[in-house]
Structure formats: C-alpha cells, structure tokens
Amino acid sequence: MITALRRSLYGIIGLAVLATACDQAHDPVEPTGDALLAPTASHAYLAGADWGDSGATTPLTVLLWRTPLGADVEVTELCDTKRCVIELAEVGVVVTIPPKALGAPTLISVTALAGEEVNMEFAPHGLQFANDIHVAVDLMMTQAPGDKQDFSALYWTTTPEGGVVIEEVVPGTVFKNIFSFQTDHFSGYAVAGEE
Secondary structure (H helix, E strand, C coil), X not given: CHHHHHHHHHHXXXXXXXXHHCCHHHCCCCCCCCCCEEECCCCEEECCCECCCCCCCCCEEECEEEEEECXXXXXXXXXXXXXXXXXXXXXXXXXXXXXXXXXXXXXXXXXXXXXXXXXXXXXXXXXXXXXXXXXXXXXXXXXXXXXXXXXXXXXXXXXXXXXXEEEXXXXXXXXXXXXXXXXXXXXXEEEEEEC
C-alpha cells in the first residue's frame, strides 16, 4: 500500500516537473519532410537548417541507422536523485544520469525518432541537470564507418514556423565503436560526422 502511494506521488511530482521544465521557445518536435534532413543515396545531410551560432566550421553528415526505424523507439523512466540509466536496447542508445543531477524525481523520456537518421529527442525539453549526463550510441547499429571518423552530437531546436536551428555542435568521443557525448540539458540531438 505504501509503495503504491509512493509511486502515485512520484508520478504526480514527475508530471509537475514535466509540465514546468519545458522551454517553450525552443521546444523541439519531430521535423516533417525535408525540415531537418534531405537524404542522398547513402547519407542524409542537414538541409535548409539554420546553423546560427553553432560553431560548426566543416560540413557534417548525419549518420543513418543500419536498419531504418519504422516507428519511434521510446523508453520513459521515473528517475530520482540517484544514478539512473535509460537504455533503448533496440537501437543501442544508453543515457546515464549521474547521482544528484536531478533535484527531484522526474519522468525522463528518451526517443529514437522513426526514420533513417540517428536522431533523438530527450524529454522533458529544456530540463537542466546539475551535473552533465552521458549519452552513448553504439555505432554498430548505424552505417558509420567505424571509429576512424570524428563524430559530434547536433543540438537542434525548431522554430514556430517549422524550421530547424542547429544550436550547438557538441563534441564527443569514440571508443570501441561507441560514440558518447555529455550534455547538461535535454532537447533534440542528431549524431553527425565530418563529410
């Protein structure tokens, strides 16, 4: 009985945090059509995106999944102030939230978006962490050429008109075919490499 009450309380707290944590000015949604990516024969390229102040100095190619996703792959967990690990085993994505990164229990969602591109959304959008979280992507689940290439995470948002803005190019590392990066906030991220 106490456990059921505790779960209900965590659920209510998580929903309250979810409702207040979103940054409405930069609330990413899944792009439609060519808004984010325009596919070519073997790779997808950012097309029409506003690179703003992202710091990108070289063209980047968005990675493709080895097998395109027919539907979103999503996992939602109630995480508290302890270490929390969320795994999308189907696509080889693991998000690790370290202890004390969250100030209160929070419903966390990690979604690999349907389609060819290695493109993910983390929610609640705009959530800020006290400590950086760690995101890992198994490159064996993608069409990446192995660990011989530099990869980055592209932090993207959408405009009210449906356009896409690349807000930041987040550097990462590759070790044993696992690309990983760190961030202190949730939004949309695509994985890309230099052309």
